[in-house]
Amino acid sequence: CSSLPLCQVFSLVFGYIWLYVLTPPSEDITQHYTLGVWSICISCIVEMCCEPVYLVSQAFLFVRLKVVLDTIQIVVRTFIFTPLIVYQPQSAVLAFSAAQVISACVYVIGYYVYFYVYIKRRNEKIALRKKDDDVPRTGKEEMEDDFPFESLTDFLPARIENQPPVNYRLANLTWSFFKQGVLKQVLTEGERYIMTLFSVLTFYEQGMYDVVNNLGSLAARFLFRPIEDAAYFYFSQMVRRDAPIQEQN
Template identity: 35%
Template sequence: MGSQEVLGQAARLASSGLLLQVLFRLITFVLNAFILRFLSKEIVGVVNVRLTLLYSTTLFLAREAFRRACLSGSTQRDWSQTLNLLWLTAPLGVLWSLFLGLVWLQLLEVPDPNVAPHYAAGVVLFGLSAVVELLGEPFWFLAQAHMFVKLKVIAESLSVVLKSVLTVFLVLWLPHWGLYIFSLAQLFYTTVLVLCYVIYFTKLLGSPESTKLQTLPVSRITDLLPNITRNGAIINWKEAKLTWSFFKQSFLKQILTEGVYDIVNNLGSLVARLLFQPIEESFYVFFAKVLEREKDATLQKQEDVAVAAAVLESLLKLALLSGLTITVFGFAYSQLALDIYGGTMLSSGSGPVLLRSYCLYVLLLAINGVTECFTFAAMSKEEVDRYNFVMLALSSSFLVLSYLLTRWCGSVGFILANCFNMGIRITQSLCFIHHYYRRSPHRPLAGLCLSPVLLGAFALSGGVTAVSEVFLCCEQGWPARLGHIALGAFCLGATLGTAFLTETKLVHFLRTQLGVPRRTDKTT
């Protein structure tokens, strides 16, 4: 498969992921609005914060390292060994769910059973749902490695819709079940999701069409199950060692550097999750398939290196523009957003300062997502280990800085410490990218440079909206607020128009890769 074809499929994967995120957020928003009419906000809070965190943390620690290591392998591999390695995610998920479940039940404060009944059962069922989802990891990996876009869209959409229907039914008919409602719905969601992948591959591999798919490494559904390979090796130890390196990195990232505060985190990271996460996940697959680990850029196929550099430059530009837009306009509209979302209780306290600080963090988050997306796809195992060592060495300084800044300026200090940590990670990735391309004619880091005209447009918009906030928001009433919103919309339109006229290379990339349907995904 050529690099251009892989790029097209990665772009489709990113765009479909973006649409799915928007769909899921809308469904979740409407569902929460409905549920709050029948159940207490404490129950919804326990689900959205405590139990969802348990579920996502279990999945992250059990499978993230395996995904990064296995997706970066060459197509010329022993697929049985790779699939055997991926099956290890399930027992690891069992261990992590048991350990984290004990933490959630024994170390964290247990909610009042009169307010949030069946909390212990909720912890068990959310942990079980994570394990069930991990059982489908080999099937997900095969679909992701071969970019079966429609399968991903159908499976995730169907799972979310059916989960929502079940939740509504249980809320209407059995509201006294409390946390049982959400726990059973979550378990149902993961079961349907896994079954979609299993049923699809069962039908595909049992049909005459499968003989035409020469790219698929398996011919029978039983080939996806754990088995002993021809040479007697159970797993690929090179991939296993790379997985261990990525696990150490994921563990450090999850335990030492993640997390900001509830409502501000949800509002501030909404656009980041919608836009950046699908792009990072999809283009990691692209870079991993196009580039070979442990090889300098000059020793690889130059067409692939050139395409990877062009894509990286465009993604950096997109991340920078998106992050700057959020930062510039977020400063002037944080107070209004919090006021609309939660009233004066949020907008009159420290909330606006927190959200403004978080807008800066989102800018760094966007750039870091793209740079690490490339870096982790191109690094050798030894380079990943060195990166982990640096992260471990810096973790102590991060914790000390968090303590000092939190004592000095409260919650804002923790966000600023996260900004410092993200800046260090970005610097490491930029150094790697510069070193990777230093002997080639390509300079992808040029994507972090904007034209003076566009920078001026951002500066002018920031100044105008800041003045508008002082005179039109938020105590002056809704007519003044609407004026503030209209002025912001005008400045945003002018800024985006300037970007459209000055960043022609990025516009061309978005048009050709994200805006034009491709016909390469015939299998799904």
């Protein structure tokens, strides 16, 4: 329940740093730089709003949903950005900002609309099955029965009765994931932070570096990204987090 407030705080802090502490680009390179920074902050906050439903979709293996919504987000962003940059090339940052925020909103709305329809149909099917208990259930219907949410309000933060306000075991686990995330970010994006914080390259040189770096990593991404996703789904379902490694099957 603290993810969204923390995201808002970090977005404001880092947005301020990027605008008023680090060296901004000159006006002859880009315009609307301030709008671009705040659009990233806003899109981060918007996408954080769908974190509960995203985690549920991952836990219950809604693989197709993730693929479809990721594709829709990319398509929306591309179809907004491309015409704007073609007809207004001098407003590239403005086009990027609009595409980023709108695609993030579409992404979040897509998750909530899907689960609204899914829960509504699930409740209707359960009500019909209660009237006729003799009809055998399919595997899909059994999976729907195991789905614990009955409305979208169940995704909102709530106090669990007879439970402490802070689960220290989960807090330690969250802190462990946070440290892993920071380490991963430093290892994968460390050179970008060096270029940004110490201004070792101009913005033009940074752009050229990003183009070459992204093109060079396309092959590795196409090869290892499906393996990473498949491994995540497999181990997230097979590994028991509350058991030591010696007791795992």
